[in-house]
Amino acid sequence: MKTITKHNTHPKLSTQSLIQDAFVVLLEHLGPEKTMQLWHLFMPPQEDYVKTRRNLFAGKDVAALAQDARKFNRE
Numbered sequence: 001m002k003t004i005t006k007h008n009t010h011p012k013l014s015t016q017s018l019i020q021d022a023f024v025v026l027l028e029h030l031g032p033e034k035t036m037q038l039w040h041l042f043m044p045p046q047e048d049y050v051k052t053r054r055n056l057f058a059g060k061d062v063a064a065l066a067q068d069a070r071k072f073n074r075e
Contacts, residue, residue, distance in 0.1 A: 013021070026035040057065065
C-alpha cells in the first residue's frame, strides 16, 4: 500500500498520459461498456455522435478502422 504524503515526489504526468493510464485500468476492470458509462457521468458528450462521426471517420473504410482498433488493443 502506498503512503500518501503532503509533497508529491513523483514526476508530474501530463493530463493526456494520466487519462490514458486511467482508461487502461478502467477498461481492464470494468470493460468497455461500463467504462464509457462512467466516462459519460464525468464528461457528458459535447456533441451528438451522429453529427460528428462523418468527420471522425472521414477517408477511412472498415478495414482501416479495424486496423486502428487492432493497433489500439496492442498498445
